[in-house]
Amino acid sequence: MRSIEACAVMLSALGVWLNVRRNRLCWPAGIVSALLYGWIFWRVRLYSGMVLQCAYIALETDGWRRSSIQHASHRDVSRRMHVMPIPRRMCVLGLLCGAAGSVALGALTAQFADAALPWLDATLTSFSLVAEFWKTRRYIAQWRLWIAVNCAYVVMFAFENLPLTAALYAGFIVLSYIGLRDWKRDDSLIRNTSTPTASQSG
Incomplete structure (x- = not known):
């Protein structure tokens, strides 16, 4: 299972990094990593987490579809x-x-169910779904929620003897902070660029 976990870790990290960079390839990377983690969580009896991965697949697919449809009309100056x-x-x-x-x-x-840590797993699953939905709408606030959720996930995965996944989610905290910083900066830049100055508006 360690080799599958390592593969899932790499794909998940790639998906989050691509999301930070606002690259549409974040969606297929997320779908494949969700498939792998669905199997892993079933093996360790984190059933809410397994359900979460199934929901991720649906939401990532929807996000991929939306980004493809809106690719031409909803891009900023950096494309x-x-x-x-x-x-x-x-x-x-x-x-x-x-x-x-x-x-x-x-x-x-x-x-x-004979779930391990049912309440913590359920809480993190539920709020992860909210963050993932916000991701499909490209809301900047997704990063604040991801930071909170990922901090708790590090503790849970360490307790469940999934050290690679715990390390992955520790990295997610850093990436989420970078995503929040960069998305806020770029949003401010876009708003300032699109707002006409006094001389331009006449």
């Missing part, structure tokens, strides 16, 4: 995927859905 701040209503709704999903999935796996 990369366009990013945007999250609307307040979407942020609140997403966090509420994450909390509700944590309770529902945690109760389900704790009651009806």
Whole structure:
């Protein structure tokens, strides 16, 4: 299983790095890594995590489709995927859905499955889905949520004796910070470039 885990680690790291760079190849990399991690999590009885990987495949596929459709019309001056701040209503709704999903999935796996760490696994699964949905919409706020989720994942995977995956998620924390910094900077640059000056507006 270590060789499969190593392969999943490399593909996951590549997918996140490509997302930071706003490269559309982040989607296929994410799909393949989700397939591998779905099998790994099934083996170690992290069933919520396994369900999460299945959802990732669907969301990554949707994100890939959206980025292909919008490739020509939604690119900024650097010709990369366009990013945007999250609307307040979407942020609140997403966090509420994450909390509700944590309770529902945690109760389900704790009651009806021999899940390891059912409540923690369910909570991280639920909020990861929120972050992944925000990713498909290219919201900058995804990075803040990923930072929080990845910190908790490092602890969980270390406890479950998945050292390569724990190290991967520690790297994700760094990449998420870089993504947040770069996306905010680029969004500010785009806004300043697209805003007409007083002399231009007449």
